[in-house]
Amino acid sequence: MGADHSTVSWRRSSYCGTGACVEVAGLDASVVFVRDAKEDNGPALAFGSVEWSDFLVGVKSGHFDA
Numbered sequence: 898m899g900a901d902h903s904t905v906s907w908r909r910s911s912y913c914g915t916g917a918c919v920e921v922a923g924l925d926a927s928v929v930f931v932r933d934a935k936e937d938n939g940p941a942l943a944f945g946s947v948e949w950s951d952f953l954v955g956v957k958s959g960h961f962d963a
Contacts, residue, residue: 908920920932930944
């Protein structure tokens with residue numbers, strides 16, 4: 898997905914107190930970017946809306962809990 902993420906508005910969780918978090922940004926309804934919050938100019942991963950939705954379902958259901 899070669900979409901440009903340089904002009905999007907990044908968000909991070911209010912639970913992120915240390916800065917060691919990830920940030921997310923939506924380009925539009927079809928693409929969600931994820932990046933390391935410590936690397937403002939670093940690379941970002943791009944996910945389609947279906948993949949992002951599936952990931953959120955997994956997080957909310959505890960699938961990734963250690």
